[in-house]
Amino acid sequence: MPSHLYTDLLREIRKTRRRFLSLLIMNMLAVGFLAGLRMTSPVMRHTVDRYYDRQALMDVRVLCALGLTEEDVEVLGQQDGVLSAEGSRSFDALAGEQIVTLTDIPDRVNLPEVLEGRLPQAPDECLTEQAVLDALEIGIGDTLTLDTSDARAKNGGEDILSGKTYTVVGTARSPLYITMDRSTTSMGAGTVRGFVAVPKENFTVDYYTTAYLKLEGLEAWNCYTDDAYEDAVDDFIDRLEPLGRERAAMRREQLLRETTITDMMAQMLSSGLSAVDLGNAKWYILGRDTVESYLTFSVDSARMSDLADVFPMIFFLVAALSSLTTMTRMVEEQRGEIGSMKALGLSDGAVSFKYLGYALAASLTGGLLGLAIGCTLIPWLIYYEWTQLSYLLPSAEFLLYPSVVLYSLGLAVLATAGAAWAACRSALRAVPAVLLRPRAPMPGRRVLPEYIPFLWNRLSFLRKVSIRNLLRYKKRFWMTIAGIGGCTAILVTGFGLRDSIFDILRWQFDEVTVYDAEMGIREDIMRSEQVNLEHFLAGMPEIGDSLRCRKETVDVIADTAGSRKQVTVENVTLLSFSAAEAERTEPFLHLQPAADGLHRDGAASLSIPDNGVLLDEKTFELLGIEPGDPVILRDSEEHTYPAVATGGCENYVNHYLYMQDGYYKEVFGSAPARNTMLLRFSEGPGGTGRLSAEEQDALAQKLVDQPGVQSFSRIDSMRTRFEASMGNIDAVILLIIAAAAALAFLVLFNLTNINVTERLRELATLKVLGFYDGETASYVYRENIFLTLLGTAAGLFMGRWLHRWLIHTIEVDYLLFGRTIHPKCYVYAAVLTMLFSLSVNVFSFFYIRDIDMVGALAQKQE
Amino acid sequence: MEQAFIRFEEVVKEYVMGEVHIRAADGVTFSVEKGTFTVIVGPSGAGKTTILNMLGGMDSCTSGRITVDGKEISGSTRRQLTDYRRYDIGFVFQFYNLVQNLTALENVELAAQICRHPLDARQTLVDVGLGDRLNNFPAQLSGGEQQRVAIARALAKDPKLLLCDEPTGALDYVTGKQILALLQDTCRKRGMTVIVITHNLALTPMADKVIHIRNGRVSKEEINTQPVPVEEIEW
Numbered sequence A: 001m002p003s004h005l006y007t008d009l010l011r012e013i014r015k016t017r018r019r020f021l022s023l024l025i026m027n028m029l030a031v032g033f034l035a036g037l038r039m040t041s042p043v044m045r046h047t048v049d050r051y052y053d054r055q056a057l058m059d060v061r062v063l064c065a066l067g068l069t070e071e072d073v074e075v076l077g078q079q080d081g082v083l084s085a086e087g088s089r090s091f092d093a094l095a096g097e098q099i100v101t102l103t104d105i106p107d108r109v110n111l112p113e114v115l116e117g118r119l120p121q122a123p124d125e126c127l128t129e130q131a132v133l134d135a136l137e138i139g140i141g142d143t144l145t146l147d148t149s150d151a152r153a154k155n156g157g158e159d160i161l162s163g164k165t166y167t168v169v170g171t172a173r174s175p176l177y178i179t180m181d182r183s184t185t186s187m188g189a190g191t192v193r194g195f196v197a198v199p200k201e202n203f204t205v206d207y208y209t210t211a212y213l214k215l216e217g218l219e220a221w222n223c224y225t226d227d228a229y230e231d232a233v234d235d236f237i238d239r240l241e242p243l244g245r246e247r248a249a250m251r252r253e254q255l256l257r258e259t260t261i262t263d264m265m266a267q268m269l270s271s272g273l274s275a276v277d278l279g280n281a282k283w284y285i286l287g288r289d290t291v292e293s294y295l296t297f298s299v300d301s302a303r304m305s306d307l308a309d310v311f312p313m314i315f316f317l318v319a320a321l322s323s324l325t326t327m328t329r330m331v332e333e334q335r336g337e338i339g340s341m342k343a344l345g346l347s348d349g350a351v352s353f354k355y356l357g358y359a360l361a362a363s364l365t366g367g368l369l370g371l372a373i374g375c376t377l378i379p380w381l382i383y384y385e386w387t388q389l390s391y392l393l394p395s396a397e398f399l400l401y402p403s404v405v406l407y408s409l410g411l412a413v414l415a416t417a418g419a420a421w422a423a424c425r426s427a428l429r430a431v432p433a434v435l436l437r438p439r440a441p442m443p444g445r446r447v448l449p450e451y452i453p454f455l456w457n458r459l460s461f462l463r464k465v466s467i468r469n470l471l472r473y474k475k476r477f478w479m480t481i482a483g484i485g486g487c488t489a490i491l492v493t494g495f496g497l498r499d500s501i502f503d504i505l506r507w508q509f510d511e512v513t514v515y516d517a518e519m520g521i522r523e524d525i526m527r528s529e530q531v532n533l534e535h536f537l538a539g540m541p542e543i544g545d546s547l548r549c550r551k552e553t554v555d556v557i558a559d560t561a562g563s564r565k566q567v568t569v570e571n572v573t574l575l576s577f578s579a580a581e582a583e584r585t586e587p588f589l590h591l592q593p594a595a596d597g598l599h600r601d602g603a604a605s606l607s608i609p610d611n612g613v614l615l616d617e618k619t620f621e622l623l624g625i626e627p628g629d630p631v632i633l634r635d636s637e638e639h640t641y642p643a644v645a646t647g648g649c650e651n652y653v654n655h656y657l658y659m660q661d662g663y664y665k666e667v668f669g670s671a672p673a674r675n676t677m678l679l680r681f682s683e684g685p686g687g688t689g690r691l692s693a694e695e696q697d698a699l700a701q702k703l704v705d706q707p708g709v710q711s712f713s714r715i716d717s718m719r720t721r722f723e724a725s726m727g728n729i730d731a732v733i734l735l736i737i738a739a740a741a742a743l744a745f746l747v748l749f750n751l752t753n754i755n756v757t758e759r760l761r762e763l764a765t766l767k768v769l770g771f772y773d774g775e776t777a778s779y780v781y782r783e784n785i786f787l788t789l790l791g792t793a794a795g796l797f798m799g800r801w802l803h804r805w806l807i808h809t810i811e812v813d814y815l816l817f818g819r820t821i822h823p824k825c826y827v828y829a830a831v832l833t834m835l836f837s838l839s840v841n842v843f844s845f846f847y848i849r850d851i852d853m854v855g856a857l858a859q860k861q862e
Numbered sequence B: 001m002e003q004a005f006i007r008f009e010e011v012v013k014e015y016v017m018g019e020v021h022i023r024a025a026d027g028v029t030f031s032v033e034k035g036t037f038t039v040i041v042g043p044s045g046a047g048k049t050t051i052l053n054m055l056g057g058m059d060s061c062t063s064g065r066i067t068v069d070g071k072e073i074s075g076s077t078r079r080q081l082t083d084y085r086r087y088d089i090g091f092v093f094q095f096y097n098l099v100q101n102l103t104a105l106e107n108v109e110l111a112a113q114i115c116r117h118p119l120d121a122r123q124t125l126v127d128v129g130l131g132d133r134l135n136n137f138p139a140q141l142s143g144g145e146q147q148r149v150a151i152a153r154a155l156a157k158d159p160k161l162l163l164c165d166e167p168t169g170a171l172d173y174v175t176g177k178q179i180l181a182l183l184q185d186t187c188r189k190r191g192m193t194v195i196v197i198t199h200n201l202a203l204t205p206m207a208d209k210v211i212h213i214r215n216g217r218v219s220k221e222e223i224n225t226q227p228v229p230v231e232e233i234e235w
């Protein structure tokens, strides 16, 4: 290879540095974005998995309503495949006004990671979470006093803890609780603030509430991504079942002998599980996937991964297309030079060297830079946003899959260098003489508008040139339209996605389920208690209105007599109202006809049918049924009941099924027992607003203290939980919008740059003829503006389609995202695209102004 | 003494490339009378193109004075230079530089539309002998025909000064001759001031004035009192 070819290559890069840079940055963006987003979910899971490994998060836990003995734990520890077993006690307790999870400090499993201070050494020291300290307004070194009366009551009056006052010596996070959000408890109202861990010797109960097991050899796997992990755990659980039955039976007998333990205790032991008595007490052997925060993270990171799968590909395609255009046109521009090199007798390889080298240099450098920046910055940023919002996790640990590196970089290089190679090949196939001659510009072909003399003759020459340029070079035309359109489409999708996700919370909680709180009532509530309760509610100024109903959870199955596939929608909340109550649902539930993921203000409302069930839109869609079709309802005991679905109603979060008591009885064979009251708060003192958080807490406490009331939950807290979870996505979407904007800018810059370089000679000619700078620039602008307008318009359509497709891809079963893009998103996307186009044009104005006429015209025409 | 139409006074053009300073024009002084036909000759690299570009308002000089029709070109702003090119100058290049996407007629009209008093584009093309090729695109024309379109484009602006940089460089003998005849004719019939650069010393008899350039300086100025029509010259 003659060494001057390198010099030529380097000179070419220097001479066309604008083009080279835009090519490089485009590759950088494409690769960085693709690889970065693809690596985000793996990085998140990797970080969390490593955290679990470091803190020895349990692989399996054993719960028993009757508690587990020291011996149980010992036997468990001796099982095949068990690395370590540790018994643990945990109870709900009060620290001041705050509900906390009182637990012991483990030695081997679920180790807390101390963030500040140290682990307790003396029996009267404790470890807790920052959130608890914040809520109590105390710090490390202060003392806190625990109230365990609730646990004592459930333990048959015997207290569970010896010391009550502890000095806080440190704050920590636990792998068992990686989300900030904690479950609600059966105890009192409100949510758990966090844990308080005290040394084991403080507990006075002789049983454990849970046994945690760590299994051998599972650390090598990622518990979120490797199926092997789950298989191994499932295997182990299956093997443990017989032992569970045996040990549970032994425990039952032992307890029957001791009469002090009451039914109440069993309830306490199984928070989360429904009430049990001695008769059906058994071992629950569960994996990590039943730990709430483990699951939340799993769902969140899966959503991230779905998003990362689809979106960057589109982005990548647009960038690749633009690189491809650039390289193709570069080779075409230099046909003359290729011809003379060939005429000099250089081999095809030597001639292509410059173009392939140019493409490789740009795509490899850009791609590697993109990898370096994208695979660190993007996962870090997104992970950081996440943990900030709703997780308690250590900082990200990076990881790079060679496969992701290879294919993102490979695709970029292939698109850029492949285009150069293809263009070179077609140029090299021609004989030098053909190359040296100017490329015949499709001789004499007139374009369509010329045959309309009435219009054509009114156009200025520059307009005529523009129109001919546009219409004559079809490939360039379409590539430009696709490039600009792609950018607009990505922007539309980005903006649209954001609305689709955030609208639904607003719609769901402000427009559909508009009641404020839900109260769980004992099914066997006595008539007098119910009357008292209603009196009590009526007397409360905070409560505006209440509505009784039956609430349960069912699965809905499409009754598919004909087809083989059966579709099941699980966890549908069934609400049944009496005929009179059904008339009154309006202030609590706005049921409107389904409108394909779009809320319509003031649409006619639906009433709850008396001869069928009303389903939410998403369930209806998932089942693929028509109004009037039969469905099967399956209750928690796996009994099935045929019913008829009358239609779907607007709903976005979770699944709902509404029916009337009469039909309930018809379907299930028994009249529904009331167990729920929906509440609406009054508009507050003076009708000015809703209740504050403190007022709500106080109210909640008052309500759960009433006989017959089992639980109380605010809709707001559900909303907050969803908002936090959705908030995670927001960071990603903002990133997408920013990247799309950057890409759009680059593509436009690149296209304009190509246009200007290709027209250099014509522009110089115009300048020599005495065209003013503005007149000269408008020669390029007119085409740009036209292409931008057309590309933007095409992009708006493409965006609509892309958005819909993306929504379908990332939508999870229990959510219905908005399917319709707000007009404002189109406006934003269009305005941004045009703004970029404008600023690119401003850039090129200066470039055009400074064109060196002498230099441009001195060369031979090509 | 009456001021000459074009005056170059000690004009210097220096290119600086790193350490190297190249004086493409090194104190050029000459003058040209209105309505005359001038030929600039000289060896390759002598600085002919440099001089013509400065005269045409496409390039600036490093020092010295250039005046055309009493206006000083050398001190003009960008905008003034553009106006100067627009209204006063017609330029013909060795490589035609036509707009590929415009027909012959449109190329001429393109130039005409920005002038105050343009000639009729169609007539100009007829005058250069292309009356039947008005609607052809450049790619459909031969080199000589393209050069005629380029000349027609320059003429249609009815400029005060027609500058041609080796207009026949890419053409064969006969075609070259026709082009030169056309230029000479234009000068004689319209009284336009024409300056032509050429390598070909044989052409000097056709000019009113011949300026010899060597090493960036005027080495000799000749005046022909009896210029010969180009048709009578053989080379």
Ligand SMILES: Nc1ncnc2c1ncn2[C@@H]1O[C@H](COP(=O)(O)OP(=O)(O)OP(=O)(O)O)[C@@H](O)[C@H]1O
Residues within 6 Å of the ligand: B015, B017, B022, B023, B024, B042, B043, B044, B045, B046, B047, B048, B049, B050, B051
């Ligand atoms: N942009 C430039 N940068 C550096 N040097 C230049 C530049 N343009 C011209 N020169 C130099 O100035 C000198 C005069 O160049 P010019 O083009 O005027 O010569 P010329 O007489 O027109 O030659 P030719 O007959 O070959 O066209 C040459 O030595 C050339 O190398």
Ligand SMILES: [Mg+2]
Residues within 6 Å of the ligand: B048, B049, B050
């Ligand atoms: Mg020259």
